[in-house]
Amino acid sequence: MYETNIIIYYHKDNRYSFHPLIPLLENYFNIYFARNEEELLSLIEGIKGEKILLFSFFTTQILEIKNLIEKIRSLKINNLTLIAGGAHPTGRPKEILDLGFDYVVCGEGEYVILDLIKERKENKIIYGKQVLNLDQFLPFSEKYKKFGPIEISRGCPFGCYFCQTPFLFGKNMRHRSIDNILKLIDILIKNNKKDIRFITPNALAYGSFDGKSINYFLLEELLKSIREKIKNKGRIFFGTFPSEIRPEFVNEETISLIKKYCDNDNLVIGCQSGSERILKLINRGHKIADIYKATEIIIKNNLKANLDFIFGFPNEEEEDIKETIKVIKDLTKMGARIHLHTFIPLSQTPLFEIGLKDFSYNKEIKKLIKELLPKGKIYGNWERQLIIRKRLIEFYKNWN
Numbered sequence: 159m160y161e162t163n164i165i166i167y168y169h170k171d172n173r174y175s176f177h178p179l180i181p182l183l184e185n186y187f188n189i190y191f192a193r194n195e196e197e198l199l200s201l202i203e204g205i206k207g208e209k210i211l212l213f214s215f216f217t218t219q220i221l222e223i224k225n226l227i228e229k230i231r232s233l234k235i236n237n238l239t240l241i242a243g244g245a246h247p248t249g250r251p252k253e254i255l256d257l258g259f260d261y262v263v264c265g266e267g268e269y270v271i272l273d274l275i276k277e278r279k280e281n282k283i284i285y286g287k288q289v290l291n292l293d294q295f296l297p298f299s300e301k302y303k304k305f306g307p308i309e310i311s312r313g314c315p316f317g318c319y320f321c322q323t324p325f326l327f328g329k330n331m332r333h334r335s336i337d338n339i340l341k342l343i344d345i346l347i348k349n350n351k352k353d354i355r356f357i358t359p360n361a362l363a364y365g366s367f368d369g370k371s372i373n374y375f376l377l378e379e380l381l382k383s384i385r386e387k388i389k390n391k392g393r394i395f396f397g398t399f400p401s402e403i404r405p406e407f408v409n410e411e412t413i414s415l416i417k418k419y420c421d422n423d424n425l426v427i428g429c430q431s432g433s434e435r436i437l438k439l440i441n442r443g444h445k446i447a448d449i450y451k452a453t454e455i456i457i458k459n460n461l462k463a464n465l466d467f468i469f470g471f472p473n474e475e476e477e478d479i480k481e482t483i484k485v486i487k488d489l490t491k492m493g494a495r496i497h498l499h500t501f502i503p504l505s506q507t508p509l510f511e512i513g514l515k516d517f518s519y520n521k522e523i524k525k526l527i528k529e530l531l532p533k534g535k536i537y538g539n540w541e542r543q544l545i546i547r548k549r550l551i552e553f554y555k556n557w558n
């Protein structure tokens with residue numbers, strides 16, 4: 159055991175990012191978990207000896223992180239090293255060093271994190287290496303009882319221009335083997351974790367060799383073997399939080415597999431816009447017709463359809479907004495619920511810089527929300543996201 163203590167900023171929005179790293183570190187170091195700022199500051203002040211702080215965060219959190227790092231640095235504590243990784247730092251490593259971090263790990267951290275902690279490098283920006291075989295890494299820590307969804311696939315070939323996933327993990331989609339997933343489920347069951355959830359960019363792409371086609375055989379093998387293992391003692395949630403499904407992957411066959419083996423009563427479908435022009439501009443790779451078809455099949459099969467839509471994309475015009483409103487109205491009449499978001503520009507995506515522009519909801523969108531809200535047909539954090547977007551614009555106006 160090294161004399162080094164690791165403190166993970168285990169914020170609720172980022173905790174799953176650390177889960178593959180904890181098993182790599184737990185045999186060498188003492189690890190502490192801070193769920194919020196208060197816990198973090200008290201651990202930093204309370205723990206004796208060398209301390210390494212690990213952070214992972216999204217673009218949406220940059221202001222809170224900036225303030226927190228200022229507070230930590232103002233404590234003037236010795237033997238303190240700050241390491242950042244994850245979606246936002248990967249895209250803007252230099253900015254993160256300027257905020258007061260000592261190192262930034264870009265991309266996937268599994269192969270580099272242990273070496274970096276054991277031996278501080280001269281180079282402040284460390285580039286990770288793609289994990290080609292997910293089976294080699296555990297997705298949670300039994301020792302520290304940090305359980306969560308099982309990461310079954312990583313990387314996404316679609317490259318939607320607003321999304322950080324393909325820029326963080328690459329476009330090569332890799333899958334954990336069914337044997338390995340079953341072993342992990344044994345660990346979960348042994349620890350009395352009976353709800354089985356998954357992390358994947360697109361649940362129905364499990365086993366796909368290119369991430370774009372459906373591997374019906376492996377998809378059924380996966381769900382069937384999990385069901386056989388857990389029998390009726392546990393529940394399987396597939397294609398719902400924390401992962402979602404692309405609309406063109408929904409068909410009678412894929413939905414019948416979910417109906418047959420899983421316990422979720424709803425599916426989350428990424429639709430994003432009701433304007434064909436915007437879908438093209440954001441490189442979505444599916445059509446509006448796919449959204450209607452997916453919704454129809456899901457509802458016909460007695461599942462709830464939760465549909466993600468985003469307003470405020472760069473270059474979205476009045477006409478695009480009108481078209482999206484029409485599509486949303488049609489879909490809610492069919493029985494769907496809308497999960498509404500405000501577009502937030504995320505670092506390293508092609509829409510980051512052009513997305514740093516003010517946006518507000520026009521009369522038509524407000525009317526739509528007013529109409530759907532009391533009926534429970536729309537939900538989401540669009541107001542908070544509007545505020546975050548405004549604050550990001552201010553932040554980057556003053557940056558550099």
Ligand code: SF4
Binds near residue numbers: 315317321323360404
């Ligand atoms: S939004 Fe979904 S499909 Fe598009 S790049 Fe991100 S993970 Fe892939």
